Amino acid sequence: MTTIQAVHHLLTNREVTCRELTVRYLKAADDVNPQVNAYISLTKEAALAAADAVDKKLCRGEALAPLEGVPFCLKDNISTKGLATTCASHMLENYVPIYDAAIWEALGTQNAILVGKGNMDEFAMGSTCENSYFGGSKNPHNLGHVAGGSSGGVAAAVAANIAVYGIGSDTGGSIRMPASFCGLVGLKPTYGAVSRRGLIAYGSSLDQIGPITTCVEDAALVFDAICEKDPGDMTSRGAAPVADRLTGDIKGLKIGIASEFFEGLSGDVDKALSDAVALYEKLGAEIVPLHFPLLQYVLPTYYIIACAEASSNLGRYDGLRYGHQAPSFSDLNDFICRTRTEGFGKEVRRRILLGTYVLSAGYYDAYYNKAQQLRRAIVREFSDMFARCDVILTPTVPVTALQFGADLSPVETYQTDICTCSVNIAGLPAVSIPCGVDSKSLPIGLQLIGGRFREATVLNAALAFERETARSYLKTADMGVAL
């Protein structure tokens, strides 16, 4: 694996042209993708056009922005004008957006090299990246295991060295979980820090775009490039840049540990987390014991809100204007029913039905309203905890990457989100970083949660850990581009 900074260095020192670099990534993506299934589509022309623009700038002796000319993978639920954007769904299999997402506009002005669109769970619903219409993404550390969901393709592309970094989206852990499973850094920014314009919505009040990178500093660089306030998204606030504020010094940092997050961990995960906490103490952090009694309500709260919003957001896929159309039908109602039944996978249909149910008259108060009350209580509980500490440390996922087709029940699968979901409910920033491996050498992740817009605090704590462990956990999977 390589870093953004390393590529930037190679380009500005003219050790490689951007076209050469891009061709190598495109070739590697072509070669590796059949094994890993990280990309749904490769965007060769867009990549080469941007590469040539970068080379021209270099020839003119102009300086490059941090992400300029760096090959990356964009999750396939982020709209790219003229380039297929499928949400890994049969419904949008042939959908080509007519406008660009805000984030792709921002990265486009930096001549980011889009290698391809990353595989994902259909409409970002899932924790394993197995719910893709185009087949699941495989974990480059062990191809028999899942990459994690829902931004699994993006994580797999970075871990397999066929992208330098990736952009995912995180509704309940969809950046942090695959980052954890693939041994990467995944940052879910504060809700509102990054514009959602052009991100095909799953749960609008929970969705947030963020980076998946090989190191903490890269995550900061990408965050700084994408965190602009967007007048086209009313929930967008923007955020101050963080890269310049990272020191790696955490003396006196108060790290909160809520015991509730540590229940039911697998032995390897438990051990890795204990070691990490001990390391933080050694680095001068102060450990503050906390309680988070509402954790037990996090999953029902999350699934009610996420499914309610999903049922609303996905109502527009009726086949009338774009997307899949049922080939045979008797009338308009039948056409829409068949289109949606054929176009959506099982998990998507399950969540739409759940959401429709919890919003319907007679059940609204019992479910949706209750969930909103719980949401407010969870936000309060977090702010109480942050009155006592700077960051909260938890496992990212209680387990390591599952085997392909492990066939858990939906509820068992949902439970793997327990540590990540609460962060989305409260709209907080959180980062997952690697903190060890299990007995099968599969990565284990730890999560650091911060107060609203405390990305700098969270990333600084992450950087301290990363530096101390000297990235010893950053194994290079034996594929892709080695620079």
Place this chain on the structure above:
Amino acid sequence: MTYEMVIGLETHVELSTKSKIFCSCTTAFGGAPNTHCCPICTGQPGSLPVLNKSVVQYAVTAGLALNCRINRHSVMARKHYVYPDLPKAYQISQYELPLCEGGWVELSGGKRINLTRIHIEEDAGKLVHQGSAVFVDYNRGGVPLIEIVSEPDFRSAEEATEYLEKLQTILRAVGVSDCRMQEGSMRCDVNISLRPKGETAFGVRAEIKNLNSFTSVAAAIEHEFKRQEEILSSGGVVVQETRHFDADTGETTNLRGKENADDYRYFPDPDIIPVILPYDVLEQLESSLPELPDKKLARYVSQLGVPEADARMLTKYRAVSDYFEKASAGVQNPKTVATFMVTQMFGVIQTEAEREHWSPSVTAEQLGELTRLLESDKISRNLAKRVFSQMLETGKPATAFITEEDMAGFDASALKALCQKAIDDNPKSVDDYKAGKEKAIKALVGAVMRESKGRANALAAEEELKKLIIG
């Protein structure tokens, strides 16, 4: 048994903002299909609405003009239903916490129709039927609307139509909508139920959707009253349902019944932050509210001496009352201007659409000038009338049609000479008048008028004649 009808109205009014409620597309009426739209108004995947500030301001202005309480904190909600003209499968509207609550409209008899609420929402697209094919035009999708929901306070079709006319006049006066029913910028749903006279409980109601003219509203109410009355008086039960009014047959028919009553699954739209109205904006909107038609009407009658019937016509459209006030500036008696407008201009500018636009050939300044000439006795009333119709035809000022001779006829000495001539020419009438026949003076005035070719001021002539005869 005699029945009483209980009616509530839901009125949709298109706001006349330049851009749509959630994007910058134009709200202009018409246009080739699907040319006034963008990813936001067609609900493309990933598109996000951005609430147009002026929509909120227009809606607040409407609320203030209709005596509502303005909620400084209101919330946009999603109302779900599946229909091809609704590309997101939900309409963004307001549910709990609407922008305006309460309020009323006062009818001419003094009865108040109370309002429940006014909320903002987006319009849907339009289905276009061509043979057996159906197309969707999203040009209208996202055009801003307010929905004005009344309490069930109406008891007759007349009350309902008067209310709608009042709404139209008020909303036009404050400039938030042109309220054109024929273009669909004002449409109405009628909720109607019957109950035995004297009863206080409500009967079962039917809803008649999408009425687009005053006559349809009145006809639909009358028809629905008869239909429900027949059912009730024959011992039947009215079912709650949504009905459609056919303007050609004058009848209402079932559209959908209660068994598939809609469940809109409202919930707050997570893409739109709550609408917070700053105090200073609210104050500014309050203070910039123009004089409302009812107040204006009262002022015209009591302060300007305009007959009430004329005042009603003058206050119906903002452009007309603005014109009237401009023409009246510097005039002694604004009633004279009103008379010119009502008797002559309204005879030429006849249709409601023409009056609404009010772009007469004669400027307000020109009418004012003419009125001042009349008031200063420089020309006669008859001449003024004649001149004004020529002005209306040509758009030229009064002076273009008044000769020096017209003007000269009216200084005091010229009038005196004319009167003396009439006395000399008609000794019999003079004698009759002296003998006490009051009417005889009219013959002399007639002689003066004839001699002056109608240019003389009859009142002044009569006075002068009396002075000369009695000495």
